Amino acid sequence: RIPIWLDCDPGHDDAIAIILAACSPKYQLIGISTVHGNASLEKTTYNALSVLTSIGKENEIPVYKGSSKPLIREPSYAPNIHGESGLEGSNLLPKPKVKAYENGYIEAIYKAILDYKDELALVATGTLTNIAKIFIKYPQAKFFLKKLSIMGGGINVFNWSLNSEFNIWCDPEAANIIFKDFILNEKTILIPLDLTHKAIATIEIEKKILSNSITNFRQLLYDLIIFFKKTYIEQQGFIKGPPVHDPLAVAVLLPFYNLEYENYPLEFKFNTYKLQIIENGPESGKLIILDNNFQNGIKVGYDMNINNFWNIVLETIQIADKT
Ligand code: BDR
Ligand code: CA
Numbered sequence: 001r002i003p004i005w006l007d008c009d010p011g012h013d014d015a016i017a018i019i020l021a022a023c024s025p026k027y028q029l030i031g032i033s034t035v036h037g038n039a040s041l042e043k044t045t046y047n048a049l050s051v052l053t054s055i056g057k058e059n060e061i062p063v064y065k066g067s068s069k070p071l072i073r074e075p076s077y078a079p080n081i082h083g084e085s086g087l088e089g090s091n092l093l094p095k096p097k098v099k100a101y102e103n104g105y106i107e108a109i110y111k112a113i114l115d116y117k118d119e120l121a122l123v124a125t126g127t128l129t130n131i132a133k134i135f136i137k138y139p140q141a142k143f144f145l146k147k148l149s150i151m152g153g154g155i156n157v158f159n160w161s162l163n164s165e166f167n168i169w170c171d172p173e174a175a176n177i178i179f180k181d182f183i184l185n186e187k188t189i190l191i192p193l194d195l196t197h198k199a200i201a202t203i204e205i206e207k208k209i210l211s212n213s214i215t216n217f218r219q220l221l222y223d224l225i226i227f228f229k230k231t232y233i234e235q236q237g238f239i240k241g242p243p244v245h246d247p248l249a250v251a252v253l254l255p256f257y258n259l260e261y262e263n264y265p266l267e268f269k270f271n272t273y274k275l276q277i278i279e280n281g282p283e284s285g286k287l288i289i290l291d292n293n294f295q296n297g298i299k300v301g302y303d304m305n306i307n308n309f310w311n312i313v314l315e316t317i318q319i320a321d322k323t
Contacts, residue, residue, distance in 0.1 A: 001028040002257045003116040009037030009126030010047040012228040017125050017246035018051045023320040030112045033066040033105040036075040037126040039086025041068040047087040049096030055320045058098045064105035066130035070171035081231045089227025092220040110138045121147040121253050125246035127167050132174035142183045151249040153287045154193035164285030165193050172277040172285050179275045186296045195301045196245035201225050217321045264308035272297040
């Protein structure tokens with residue numbers, strides 16, 4: 001199994017990333033850290049605990065509170081997309097039964113990296129503040145990490161400013177700490193909007209989530225998707241449904257660990273780039289390709305078998321529903 005640490009800001013699509021990492025038999029979710037982003041740190045932490053409670057894993061997987069603001073700027077949230085709570089849309093979200101660790105996320109992640117030396121995958125589905133801080137405090141950690149999978153950025157597709165993606169835009173300085181590091185570059189997989197906008201939760205997917213047996217858990221997921229769909233239609237001009245960005249960053253690890261689902265190969269395709277982020281001015285958050293064929297560069301995804309991605313997610317929902 002793939003040992004994973006998930007750093008996230010739930011978030012509707014983060015919630016699905018949590019479920020995939022916690023319930024698919026391909027992964028072992030070691031811990032979760034939360035970050036400001038879709039909503040305040042308090043809210044994203046509450047949401048992470050609530051999602052874990054909905055799958056009965058709240059005592060198994062520790063949640064650590066991470067950073068409440070970017071490295072040097074003020075935080076910005078996305079209530080227009082995820083609602084005020086960051087995970088709006090259902091009254092079936094359970095009240096968390098446990099608390100998050102208030103402190104110590106950097107040490108906890110560093111320990112996980114050492115415990116699973118050359119094996120751990122760090123997955124970031126929020127802004128990159130927490131991740132940057134780990135490598136600022138423990139630069140040697142990068143040598144022992146196996147993969148860093150990030151949902152963020154856009155090459156030709158954007159969703160926040162005219163030329164940026166939300167996760168990167170929120171803390172471009174943090175992103176540059178990772179993007180400027182040659183060792184981390186080699187280990188990093190980036191899932192940009194260009195790819196995530198292909199992973200739409202269409203009506204067919206909605207129906208499959210609800211399936212014939214309407215359990216509380218399936219109804220909860222359905223409610224969340226319907227809320228997400230509404231904001232994406234109203235705010236981002238989507239027609240067929242919302243793009244479910246974050247679980248792609250979890251799924252993409254499978255080929256890199258030779259653990260693909262036999263029936264659902266992901267056929268992941270990527271380019272290797274040397275990247276940098278513009279930090280200031282009107283283009284802040286924009287991704288610049290310094291070299292579009294950089295051998296040890298960041299693996300930037302541009303295609304995946306989305307049908308099989310959904311098959312994996314749906315199969316995992318089936319498992320999660322029974323737990
Ligand atoms: C990213 O921004 C957040 O709103 C989503 O959860 C996703 O991680 C997409 O730009
Ligand atoms: Ca997210």
